Amino acid sequence: MHKIFDMHNEEILLRRPPLADQAFTNLRRDVLAGTFGAGAKLKVDELQAVYGLSSSPLREALSRLAQEGLIRADERRGFRVAAISEDDLADITRMRLMLDVGALRESMAQGDDAWEAAVVSAYHRLEKVESRLSDGPVVLDDEWAQLHRSFHLSLLAACPSERQRLWGASLFDQAERYRRFSARYRTIGRRKSNDHRRIMDAALRRDADTACALLEEHILGTQRNVAAALQRAAAQA
Structure with missing residues (x-):
């Protein structure tokens, strides 16, 4: 026994x-x-x-x-x-644009049916969770944040460069601290599923120029939102 x-x-x-x-x-x-x-x-x-x-x-x-x-x-x-600052986020954003946009283009060129299915599945799970949340700062929800990460990484998963994928994931996580900081100072609700849907649709139809432009704007949007949050935080302080 x-x-x-x-x-x-x-x-x-x-x-x-x-x-x-x-x-x-x-x-x-x-x-x-x-x-x-x-x-x-x-x-x-x-x-x-x-x-x-x-x-x-x-x-x-x-x-x-x-x-x-x-x-x-x-x-x-x-x-x-690590400290939080506009300069640091600007550096993270610059590197994400350099790595992720190119990785998405290569991922679309290399991705097969299994890649497409994984992207659709990741989007579906993210959208289902987001649809159940209130109009508050959804980025602070841990489940949403994890599915958001999974969706973005699924888009880049067929990129043949392992280093590019790993560095992109690391930069995504560094930006996550800023997204969560921004959410604490958000004055209006914001849903991202429409942005994600447009990126996914362009990627699945292999429209590289549109998908990359949408991803670039999506990344820059995070930078703008955080900059506004940093200014509000400074004003409150």
Whole structure:
């Protein structure tokens, strides 16, 4: 009986992600959500209490997040959440335009029926969730945010450059902090499904010029919305 119990416990442990991955996933989620504000000091001993993990997996998670640009290494070997500024977002936007627009063009050229099906499925799931939300800041909804990410990455999934896809995903996540910040200062409700539908339709009919132009405008729209939010936040401060 003890042997069966031990085998069951071992099976459960094997199914769990490694502690470093757990730390990375949880800490990354909270940085993106703004649980730790821009510029906040991330002290390992305090994080241990929050996540119930030892220092080793947390330090590994912090290093991985620093590589993604979501946090910064402090001069004194500590870590802080990356600052938020118009200049930083402008740099993120510039890089997204360089990488994602080209990746979309290549993805459309290379994408097969399975790619098309994945794009349609990702859009459908996103649209269904968005249709159930109120007219508030939908970007703050975690499920919506995850499906929004999945949709955008599905569009680029057939791009043959793995580095381009990975860097694009990292930049998308860096921009996610700004989208969530913007949503906290939004004065009117905003739904994005029409934007996404137009991008998807152009991509599926392989109209590269239209799809790329729509994606570029979509990315620039995020920059404009965040700039307005930063100005409102400064005025309130």
